[in-house]
Amino acid sequence: MAEALNLAIIVVALLALFFLLKGRPKARAIPAGPGAGSYTPVPEGAPVLHWADGGGQFDVEVLGESRYRDTIRRLAGEHGDGKADARHTALLLPDDANPYEDKAVAVFLSGEMVGYLAPKDALAFRQRLARQEIAGQLTSCDAAVRGGALWEGKRLAYAVWLDLDLKG
Template sequence: MELLCFLGSFASACGVSVYLLGKWLSRRRAAAASALALVTTHQGKLTSLPRGAVVEVVGESHYQETLEALSEERTGRSQRIATTAHLVRERVNRFDENAVAVVIEGRLVGYLSRADALGFRALIEEMEARGEIAACAATIVGGWSRGERGSGKFGVKLDVMHPDKAPADATIISHAVTGLWEAKGPAGRRKVVQRALESLRTEDAKTQLLNEASSVEVVAALEQSAGLKTPAAKRRRLQAALDALRADEVPDELQRQQVEWLEAALRDLDAPPEA
C-alpha cells in the first residue's frame, strides 16, 4: 500500500514537472518566435552599430546545433567565422524583462548578459521605434574536434561599442569634418564619410554629415578648378562636381548653397571678359 502511495505521489510530481517544463518551453519558443519575427518583418532596415569592444554572448550552450549549422566543418582548430548579428528585444521572457536576443541569419543563438542587455535596451528600443534593427559585427568561435580527445563548444563574440561609451554624434561629425579637410582626393574623403556613417546613431546626424561632406567636396572642386589652365577644363571639373552633388543622398534643400556656388562659378566662366 505504501509503495502504491509512493508511486502515485511520484507520478503526480512528474506530471507537475512535465507540465511546468512544457510551459517553460512554450514561453521560450514564443520568445524566440517574437525575436525572429521582428527581424523578418524589418528586413532591409538594418542599422550597424559602431565597433569598439568585445561583448560576450551568453546561453550559446542551448543553441549548439544552430551554431554548428552556421559554421564550417569541424577540424582540430577552433573556428573564427565572421558574420553579422542582430540584437532584438525579447518581449516574452520570464527570467529577464530586459532580455536582448542575439540572432544570426534569422536564428536565435544566445542573449546579451543581463548587464549588457540593460545597457543596450534603450538604444534598441529607439531604433525599433524608427523601424530599424540593430546589427553588429560578430564572430562564431570554437567548435573544434579532436576525435577521441573531445570537441569544443561553439561560442559567439560581438564587436560593438557599448552605448554608454560611444561618442556623441556631434563629436563624430566634428572629427569627420576635420578628416575630410585632411583627406587626399575624393576617394580619401569617401572613406572618411563611410567610417563616420557607421558610427552615427540617428538619420538626422547622418544627413548632417553628408551635407558637410558635400560642402567640403564643393570647396575642393572650386579650388581645383581655379588651378586649371583652360576654361574648358575648369568647366568640366565644376560640372562633374555639380552632377555628383545632385546625385548624392543629401536632400535638395540642404544642397541649395553648394549648388548655388557651383552654378555661380560656371556662370562666371561663361561670362564675357571685362573690357
C-alpha cells in the same frame, strides 16, 4: 506583559512570512531546447542601424548558447581540428515580450536564434538604442562564431561574440 506582546508579534510576523512565501507562484521552467515549446521571438523587417563601432574587438559574448549549440555548430562551418572563426551579421532584437527577462535582447545569426545578451549588456545596449532614438528597434552588428577546436580528442564548445561597443 511586554514579553507576551513581543512573543505574539513575533508569532504573527512568522506566520505572515510563511503564508506569503508559501503562496508565491512558482517560476516557469525554461524548456530544454529550441523546439521544445520554448518561447522564441521573431525579428521583423530590416535593421534600422548597423553598429560598426566595436573596432573588430568582438568582446560582447552571447549567453544561452547551450540551448542553440546545434545551430551554432552549423554556423561555425567546417574548420577541421582548429578553432572556428566564422563571421556573420547578427540581428539584435529588444525582446519586450520575453517571459523570463524583462529587458532581454535576442541575438540571431543567419535568421536563427543563437542566444541573448547578458542582462547587464542588454541594459547598456537598450540605453544606447534610447540615446540614438531607436528604442525597441531591430539593429545589426558584426559577429563571430569561435571555438570548436579539437582538444584531447574532444570538440570544445563554440561561442558567439559580437563586435559591439557597449561603453559608448
